[in-house]
Amino acid sequence: MKRNLKFWTRYTWECTGMVLAVAAVLAVIAAFGAEGLDLRALATVVPYFLCIGAVFCIMVGNSGTQTLYVPLLLSMGETRRNVLLGFHYFRALIIAVMLALCAAVWLLAPGEVSAVGLRSIPTILCVLVIASAMGSIMGTVFVRWKWAGMILIILLCGLGGGMVGFAGSMAGNFLTARTFEIASHLAALPWWLPAAALAALALDVGFQWMLLRRQEVKL
Amino acid sequence: MSLHCENVVKTYGGKDVLHDVTLDLKPGKIYGLIGRNGAGKTTLLSILAAQNPASRGTVTLDGEPVWENRKSLAKICCSRELNANAESGLAAMKAKEYLRIAATYYDGWDKALEERLVKLFDLNVKKKLGKMSKGMLSMMTIIVALCSRAPYTFLDEPVAGLDVVAREQFYKLLLEEYASSGRTFVVSTHIIEEAADVLEEVIILHEGRILIEADTQAFVDSAVHVSGKIEEVDAATAGLEVHHPETVGRSKGVTVFLKPGQRVDGSRDVSVQPVSLQRAFVALCGEEAAR
Numbered sequence: 275m276k277r278n279l280k281f282w283t284r285y286t287w288e289c290t291g292m293v294l295a296v297a298a299v300l301a302v303i304a305a306f307g308a309e310g311l312d313l314r315a316l317a318t319v320v321p322y323f324l325c326i327g328a329v330f331c332i333m334v335g336n337s338g339t340q341t342l343y344v345p346l347l348l349s350m351g352e353t354r355r356n357v358l359l360g361f362h363y364f365r366a367l368i369i370a371v372m373l374a375l376c377a378a379v380w381l382l383a384p385g386e387v388s389a390v391g392l393r394s395i396p397t398i399l400c401v402l403v404i405a406s407a408m409g410s411i412m413g414t415v416f417v418r419w420k421w422a423g424m425i426l427i428i429l430l431c432g433l434g435g436g437m438v439g440f441a442g443s444m445a446g447n448f449l450t451a452r453t454f455e456i457a458s459h460l461a462a463l464p465w466w467l468p469a470a471a472l473a474a475l476a477l478d479v480g481f482q483w484m485l486l487r488r489q490e491v492k493l
Numbered sequence: 494m495s496l497h498c499e500n501v502v503k504t505y506g507g508k509d510v511l512h513d514v515t516l517d518l519k520p521g522k523i524y525g526l527i528g529r530n531g532a533g534k535t536t537l538l539s540i541l542a543a544q545n546p547a548s549r550g551t552v553t554l555d556g557e558p559v560w561e562n563r564k565s566l567a568k569i570c571c572s573r574e575l576n577a578n579a580e581s582g583l584a585a586m587k588a589k590e591y592l593r594i595a596a597t598y599y600d601g602w603d604k605a606l607e608e609r610l611v612k613l614f615d616l617n618v619k620k621k622l623g624k625m626s627k628g629m630l631s632m633m634t635i636i637v638a639l640c641s642r643a644p645y646t647f648l649d650e651p652v653a654g655l656d657v658v659a660r661e662q663f664y665k666l667l668l669e670e671y672a673s674s675g676r677t678f679v680v681s682t683h684i685i686e687e688a689a690d691v692l693e694e695v696i697i698l699h700e701g702r703i704l705i706e707a708d709t710q711a712f713v714d715s716a717v718h719v720s721g722k723i724e725e726v727d728a729a730t731a732g733l734e735v736h737h738p739e740t741v742g743r744s745k746g747v748t749v750f751l752k753p754g755q756r757v758d759g760s761r762d763v764s765v766q767p768v769s770l771q772r773a774f775v776a777l778c779g780e781e782a783a784r
Contacts, residue, residue, distance in 0.1 A: 275598050323611040330702055342582030348571065349544055350598035351643075491544035493576055 278356050282364040284341070289335045289368055296327030302396035302452065317383035321391055322457070323344035325398050328372045330403060330434045333409035337427055341484075347403025349491045358486060362479070367409070369402045387457050400471040408475035414482050417489065494520045494555050496645050496677070498539060498571070501550030503536050503701075510536050511701045514550070518645065518679065523671055525692030525709065526681040531776055534703045535573065538647045540572030541679075554645070567600050572634040574650045577622035582607030584623025588633060591622060592640075601642035610636045613662065639670050645677045650776030652687075660684070664691050665721055681757075689713075689770040699778045700728035709770065717775040720746035720765035730760035735751040737776035 300323035305316055339361060347357050372430055380388035412430055416423030505510040511533045518524060528534050537769075539545040540553055540710045543566060551558065554565040577583040583591070584760040593610075597600040610616055614632040622630065631654040638648045652660045668691060671678060679696075682688050695712055697705040705712060719726055723745040734750040748768060750759060757765050768776070 277600075281594065281597050317570060326740070337581060342586070346583075347595065347598065349571070350595055351563075351569060351571075352598060353561045353563050353566065356563065379722075488546055489545075491539065491573075493571060 275356070275378065278360040279363070280353070281347070282360045283367065285339075286367045289331055289364075290371055292323060292335070293327040293368075293372065296330060299322040300326065312373060314383055314385065315387075317379060318385055318387040318391065319383060321379050323352065324372060324376055324379075325401070326437060327430050328368070328402055329405040329437065332365075332406050333412070333434050336406055337416065339417055340410060343484070344413075344417075345489070345491045345493055348489070349493055354486050354489070358479075361410075363449075365406045367444055369399065369406065372402060373399060386428030387454055390454065390461045391456040394457065396463045397467060399461045400463070400467040403471040404474045407471075407478035407493045410478045410482060411474075414478075419483050422423035481492075496552070496554050496559075498541060498547075498552045499550055501537070501540055501543070501547045501552065503540060504548040504781070509512060511540070511547075514698075514703055516696065516703060516706065518677055520644065520677050521675045522677055522693045523667070523691055524679040524694045524696055525685075525688055526669070526676070526679055526696045526698060527683075527685055527774055528698035530683075532698045535649050537698065538571055538649050538679065539573070539680060542566075542569050542647060544571055549668075553696075556637075561747060563604055568643055569645045569647070570599060570639035570641035571647040572641070572649070572651070574653060575622060575630045575633060576626065577630060581616070581618060584621065586622050587618070588616060588620055588622060588625065588629075589618035591633065592618065592636065595637045595641065599637075599641040599643065603640045603642050607636060607640045610639065610642040610666070610675055614659070628656065628659065629654075632653050634661070635666070639666060642674065643676070644676050645679075647681075649681050650683070651680060652682060652684055652696070660687060685774055686769060690700060692770075695770065697774060704777055712772060713749050713768065713770050716767045716768045717748075717749050717751065717757060717764050718746060718766045718772065718777065719757055720744065721747055721761070722765075725761045725763050729758040729763045731758075733757070746775065750777075 297320060301316060301320055304319065304323070344357055344361065347360070348354065352360075376398065377392060377395060380391045412423065412427045414423075415426055468471060498514060498516050500507060501514040502510055514533075514537060516537075525536070526534050536545065540547045542558070543552070543561070546560070554568060557565050558567045559569065571608060575583060577586075591609060594608060596607070596636060596693075598696045610632075614631055614636070615627060616636075621648075622633070625633070631651060633646065635651050638646050638651065652663055652762065653662065664687070665753065667680070669677060670676065680692065689709065692709045692732065695705060695707060695709045696703060719730055721729070722743055726745040727760075728751050730747060733755060734752070736750065737748045739746045750773075759765075
């Protein structure tokens with residue numbers, strides 16, 4: 275288990291680096307798009323950029339993990355059960371790191387948006403869990419059904435890329451008065467979102483284990 | 494300690510690829526797993542290392558099942574030919590990253606040996622696997638296999654992409670490691686002649702069945718090539734296990750596998766020559782191709 279923790283923890287930090295890079299790019303676009311640079315206002319919206327980056331990176335990362343790291347670790351003598359546990363540890367850890375980063379930034383830059391942001395953490399948690407499950411399902415589908423999986427991955431990556439692009443184009447607006455309005459929507463947790471997150475997670479774990487326990491290692 | 498598989502069957506799309514394979518790999522030996530393309534060598538090694546599930550049958554190490562048993566799996570390393578083409582996720586991975594993961598997952602990883610082999614093979618570990626040649630990828634599989642220090646180490650086609658110098662280096666390293674550690678190696682290869690001197694035991698797999706599991710020298714010694722006039726050869730080999738007959742005009746050549754106590758009739762006008770492991774293998778498994 276020790277080697278599993280070591281591997282997946284390191285992988286979490288690598289993915290965190292990717293998320294930070296995406297968030298930094300969005301923050302730079304936002305800073306250039308805004309009229310006048312208000313660092314405090316920028317800081318309050320950076321967590322949203324982190325979330326967008328996290329959704330994108332977690333989806334792509336989980337999909338890649340299923341196609342690369344799962345067979346690789348199986349080929350190196352790890353059990354299927356441990357691979358599954360390690361993968362879910364990584365998924366839980368990266369979501370926890372993202373939420374902690376968002377909360378830390380909002381706590382360090384208090385204000386109207388930050389207060390709303392802190393209240394939206396349950397919503398962000400649900401969104402990240404859904405993104406994580408979708409990425410994992412994409413990877414599982416790809417491992418099992420190659421081309422059908424690939425088409426699904428392209429569609430979802432297109433959606434993810436579109437989200438990042440949209441966020442980039444709207445980045446300037448985040449620093450205007452609309453920020454509070456947009457953030458307020460996230461603060462309200464609709465009843466169906468946690469249910470959807472749980473359903474996605476259950477579907478993903480069940481589906482993944484069903485295929486993993488008979489999966490053949492192909493590198 | 495022994496790695497044992499009992500009545501292993503593997504089925505793909507309703508077709509049996511392995512038929513009731515029973516095998517016992519004893520510690521401290523170098524086995525050669527040889528067979529034609531599609532004989533089931535990679536499938537068998539993958540099942541022994543729990544990389545692939547068997548359709549039926551069991552694999553045990555010291556009496557304990559290997560499947561989903563980390564304690565047993567920690568004693569096995571199956572280093573397979575890497576396929577780092579554009580479709581593979583491995584293509585974007587750097588060689589040093591691959592070795593780092595291997596070092597994390599193999600308990601007995603020998604870092605000093607890794608550094609020595611990387612230097613010996615002149616590998617650029619900063620290079621992505623997708624940018625490496627077939628030979629370099631073979632070197633990677635050899636490094637993982639040797640550095641893992643797993644008591645049971647399987648090498649699937651380790652010399653496939655290597656030039657003759659690198660192949661010589663590999664066999665030397667294999668013997669060096671074997672002499673110092675006493676580990677069990679199973680080497681699957683197509684280049685039989687070169688490997689023959691290294692292999693203590695030979696396992697011949699043909700169409701998913703084990704044809705021969707024997708001491709290499711004893712197996713080679715049991716086979717002879719008999720040639721001469723057709724009627725003389727037929728008379729000299731009557732009642733013996735004859736394979737791979739080749740007829741040219743009135744002359745004939747056959748490979749004969751002698752059981753203990755059997756011999757070719759020396760009173761006949763035939764030439765009896767020893768055969769190499771490769772020739773014995775072709776005689777056993779190449780008959781369909783010859784027909």
